[in-house]
Amino acid sequence: xRRLSSVLAVIAIVTMGACSKTNSTTTPxxxxxxxxxxxxxxxxxxAGLSATASIGVNAGTGCAWTASSNASFITITxxxxxxxxxxVNINVAENAGDARSGTLTVAxxxxxxxxxxxxxxxxxxxGTIVKGSGCPSALPAxxxxxxxxxxxxxxxxxxxxxxPAVGVSNLPIPLIVNGNSLQLFVPLDALYTFNATLANDHRxxxxxxxxxxxxxxxxxxRS
Numbered sequence: 459x460r461r462l463s464s465v466l467a468v469i470a471i472v473t474m475g476a477c478s479k480t481n482s483t484t485t486p487x488x489x490x491x492x493x494x495x496x497x498x499x500x501x502x503x504x505a506g507l508s509a510t511a512s513i514g515v516n517a518g519t520g521c522a523w524t525a526s527s528n529a530s531f532i533t534i535t536x537x538x539x540x541x542x543x544x545x546v547n548i549n550v551a552e553n554a555g556d557a558r559s560g561t562l563t564v565a566x567x568x569x570x571x572x573x574x575x576x577x578x579x580x581x582x583x584x585g586t587i588v589k590g591s592g593c594p595s596a597l598p599a600x601x602x603x604x605x606x607x608x609x610x611x612x613x614x615x616x617x618x619x620x621x622p623a624v625g626v627s628n629l630p631i632p633l634i635v636n637g638n639s640l641q642l643f644v645p646l647d648a649l650y651t652f653n654a655t656l657a658n659d660h661r662x663x664x665x666x667x668x669x670x671x672x673x674x675x676x677x678x679x680r681s
């Protein structure tokens with residue numbers, strides 16, 4: 459009888475221990491929300507002169523993004539990175555040649571910048587100067603010239619001209635441009651005035667020159 463009582467006591471203790479054990483529960487972790495990004499524009503058209511533009515980024519709170527330029531003529535002035543909504547501001551350099559395109563990468567997306575033709579006057583030129591009446595017989599009938607036309611300020615330009623046959627090398631000279639009319643003054647044995655008419659696309663010119671009793675004609679074209 460005592461043995462049965464002992465067994466029953468052990469069973470009771472084990473049963474009470476099992477009942478007193480508490481079960482722990484864990485709260486499931488919410489999945490991290492995925493970030494999506496939209497841009498106000500993925501293609502912009504800008505003028506040939508220096509231009510600025512902005513691209514808006516729409517993103518959720520805490521969603522990080524970056525922006526980078528893939529073209530040397532496009533500079534990001536602000537907004538290279540951000541979190542949530544933001545703006546990327548860019549500067550597009552003056553286009554001294556034909557129409558061109560470049561891209562940005564903004565929040566993993568490609569933004570294309572299309573820039574119109576700049577003034578074709580700016581760039582490298584080459585041509586011929588042909589002697590006319592009153593010029594020294596020692597001068598050749600024609601000589602070659604080269605030059606680079608560049609903007610010096612918002613309202614003025616210059617040409618860096620070379621005429622090897624008469625000893626002119628990389629001489630910077632102010633350039634007067636009025637619509638399709640062009641004028642420059644070259645100091646040689648006298649001050650020579652060069653006048654020309656530019657083609658409508660500003661890629662070629664024809665004109666005359668005179669100075670010191672010598673006159674003639676000259677032509678040129680964009681290289």
